[in-house]
Amino acid sequence: MTAMETLTKADLAQHLMDRLQLGKKDADLLVNTFLESVVQSLRVGEGVELRGFGSFRLRDRKARQGRNPRSGENIQVPPKRVVYFKLGKELRSKLIEE
Secondary structure: OOOOOOOOHHHHHHHHHHHHOOOHHHHHHHHHHHHHHHHHHHHOOOOEEEOOOEEEEEEEEOOEEEEOOOOOOEEEEOOEEEEEEEEOHHHHHHHHHO
Protein backbone atom coordinates (compact mmCIF):
# COMPACT_ATOMS: atom_id res chain seq x y z
CA MET A 1 0.00 0.00 0.00
CA THR A 2 1.41 3.41 -0.94
CA ALA A 3 1.06 6.56 1.13
CA MET A 4 -1.95 7.72 -0.90
CA GLU A 5 -3.99 4.51 -0.62
CA THR A 6 -6.57 3.93 2.09
CA LEU A 7 -7.24 0.77 4.08
CA THR A 8 -10.96 -0.03 3.82
CA LYS A 9 -13.33 -2.27 5.79
CA ALA A 10 -13.11 -4.77 2.92
CA ASP A 11 -9.29 -4.73 3.20
CA LEU A 12 -9.51 -5.39 6.95
CA ALA A 13 -11.90 -8.27 6.34
CA GLN A 14 -9.53 -9.67 3.69
CA HIS A 15 -6.61 -9.51 6.16
CA LEU A 16 -8.68 -11.44 8.71
CA MET A 17 -9.66 -14.00 6.07
CA ASP A 18 -6.02 -14.53 5.10
CA ARG A 19 -4.52 -14.44 8.60
CA LEU A 20 -7.16 -16.45 10.48
CA GLN A 21 -8.46 -18.50 7.56
CA LEU A 22 -11.99 -17.27 8.03
CA GLY A 23 -14.79 -17.18 5.53
CA LYS A 24 -15.88 -13.83 4.09
CA LYS A 25 -19.08 -13.73 6.20
CA ASP A 26 -17.17 -14.37 9.43
CA ALA A 27 -14.48 -11.80 8.63
CA ASP A 28 -17.10 -9.17 7.72
CA LEU A 29 -18.98 -9.95 10.93
CA LEU A 30 -15.81 -9.48 13.01
CA VAL A 31 -14.97 -6.12 11.43
CA ASN A 32 -18.55 -4.83 11.67
CA THR A 33 -18.96 -6.03 15.27
CA PHE A 34 -15.73 -4.30 16.32
CA LEU A 35 -16.68 -1.03 14.63
CA GLU A 36 -20.22 -1.14 16.04
CA SER A 37 -18.75 -1.63 19.54
CA VAL A 38 -16.53 1.44 19.12
CA VAL A 39 -19.44 3.55 17.85
CA GLN A 40 -21.76 2.38 20.63
CA SER A 41 -19.20 3.19 23.34
CA LEU A 42 -18.63 6.67 21.94
CA ARG A 43 -22.37 7.23 21.54
CA VAL A 44 -22.95 6.70 25.27
CA GLY A 45 -20.01 8.95 26.16
CA GLU A 46 -17.41 6.30 26.93
CA GLY A 47 -13.88 6.37 25.55
CA VAL A 48 -12.32 3.45 23.71
CA GLU A 49 -8.76 2.47 24.59
CA LEU A 50 -6.77 -0.06 22.57
CA ARG A 51 -3.51 -0.54 24.49
CA GLY A 52 -0.49 0.06 22.32
CA PHE A 53 -2.63 1.36 19.45
CA GLY A 54 -4.43 4.43 20.73
CA SER A 55 -7.63 5.77 22.21
CA PHE A 56 -10.80 7.38 20.92
CA ARG A 57 -12.45 10.07 23.01
CA LEU A 58 -15.19 12.62 22.54
CA ARG A 59 -14.40 16.31 22.85
CA ASP A 60 -16.82 19.20 23.05
CA ARG A 61 -16.19 22.12 20.73
CA LYS A 62 -17.55 25.49 21.71
CA ALA A 63 -19.72 27.62 19.45
CA ARG A 64 -17.61 30.01 17.42
CA GLN A 65 -17.72 32.67 14.77
CA GLY A 66 -16.95 31.28 11.30
CA ARG A 67 -16.82 32.58 7.77
CA ASN A 68 -18.54 31.33 4.64
CA PRO A 69 -15.66 30.84 2.17
CA ARG A 70 -17.85 31.59 -0.87
CA SER A 71 -19.52 34.78 0.26
CA GLY A 72 -17.15 35.88 2.99
CA GLU A 73 -20.13 36.46 5.29
CA ASN A 74 -19.72 35.74 9.02
CA ILE A 75 -21.73 32.80 10.35
CA GLN A 76 -22.26 31.29 13.78
CA VAL A 77 -20.91 27.73 14.03
CA PRO A 78 -22.87 25.80 16.70
CA PRO A 79 -21.20 23.76 19.47
CA LYS A 80 -20.66 20.09 18.69
CA ARG A 81 -19.02 16.90 19.90
CA VAL A 82 -16.16 15.48 17.85
CA VAL A 83 -14.20 12.23 18.03
CA TYR A 84 -10.54 12.64 18.91
CA PHE A 85 -7.91 9.92 18.37
CA LYS A 86 -4.67 9.84 20.34
CA LEU A 87 -1.85 7.52 19.25
CA GLY A 88 -0.60 4.95 21.71
CA LYS A 89 3.12 4.84 22.58
CA GLU A 90 3.69 1.51 20.81
CA LEU A 91 2.06 2.63 17.56
CA ARG A 92 3.86 5.97 17.69
CA SER A 93 7.23 4.24 18.06
CA LYS A 94 6.46 1.86 15.16
CA LEU A 95 5.51 4.74 12.89
CA ILE A 96 8.61 6.76 13.76
CA GLU A 97 10.99 3.78 13.26
CA GLU A 98 9.85 3.04 9.71
